Amino acid sequence: MTYVVGENCIKCKHTDCVDVCPANCFYEGPNFLVIHPDECIDCDLCVEACPVSAIFEEDDLPEDQLNFIDLNAELAEVWPNLRNRKDPLPDADDWDGVSAKRDLLDRGAA
Ligand code: SF4
Ligand code: F3S
Numbered sequence: 001m002t003y004v005v006g007e008n009c010i011k012c013k014h015t016d017c018v019d020v021c022p023a024n025c026f027y028e029g030p031n032f033l034v035i036h037p038d039e040c041i042d043c044d045l046c047v048e049a050c051p052v053s054a055i056f057e058e059d060d061l062p063e064d065q066l067n068f069i070d071l072n073a074e075l076a077e078v079w080p081n082l083r084n085r086k087d088p089l090p091d092a093d094d095w096d097g098v099s100a101k102r103d104l105l106d107r108g109a110a
Contacts, residue, residue, distance in 0.1 A: 001042050001057070001058055001059075002035060002037035002038075002040040002042065002058050002069075002072075003035050003040050003042065003044070003046060003047070003055055003056065003057055003058065004035060004037075004055070004056055004057075004058055004061055004065075004068050004069050004072050005017075005026075005032070005033050005034050005035055005054055005055055005068065005072055006054050006055065006056055006061060006062070006065045006068050007054070007065055007068065007101055007102050008052045008053065008054040008096065008097065008101070009032050009033055009050070009052070009054035009055075010031055010032045010095070010101040010102065010104055010105050011031050011032075011089060011091070011092070011095040011098075011101060011104055012052050012054070012088060012089060012092040012095050012096055013028075013031060013032060013033060013088055013089050013092065014050065014051050014052065014088040014092060015033065015082065015085045015086050015088065016049045016050060016051060016085060017033065017046040017049050017050050017055060018033070018082050018083065018084065018085050019049070019084070019085040020045040020046055020049040021043075021045065021046055022041070022043060022045070023039050023040060023041045023043070024039070024081060024083050025039035025040050025041075025076075026081070026082050026083075027075065027076045027079040027080060027081055027082065028079055028080060028081075028082040029075060029079045029105075029106060029107060029108050030106035030107075030108040031089060031104070031105065031106045032075075032105055032106070033082065034071065034072040034073075034075045034076045034079065035055075035072050035076065036072075036073075036076035036077075037069075037072060037073050037076070039076075042057070044057070052092075052096045052097070071105075075107070079108070
């Protein structure tokens with residue numbers, strides 16, 4: 001079992017989740033964060049911490065976001081670890097709730 005960062009994090013990246021995670025299992029890309037599934041201890045703290053409700057327990061993921069399970073696992077292996085909260089992306093509020101953001105995911109150097 002793990003927790004998974006879903007689509008609504010894309011182009012928001014508030015990073016409140018990082019501050020509450022006791023396992024330091026968040027990894028950062030240019031416009032999205034992911035959780036390393038082998039490091040997550042299922043504490044549930046990040047779900048409430050995310051201001052845009054982007055994080056789900058694996059079994060609670062909406063059907064159309066099931067591919068984010070593999071996406072989190074894949075990118076957590078290549079992106080750097082993030083342990084401290086930082087400013088959200090400048091236009092984060094404009095992107096909250098925008099549907100079909102997954103095509104805007106920036107994999108960066110990954
Ligand atoms: Fe970190 Fe807990 Fe969220 Fe897992 S469930 S990513 S351990 S805060
Ligand atoms: Fe993303 Fe929410 Fe964390 S927007 S960076 S999952 S606080």
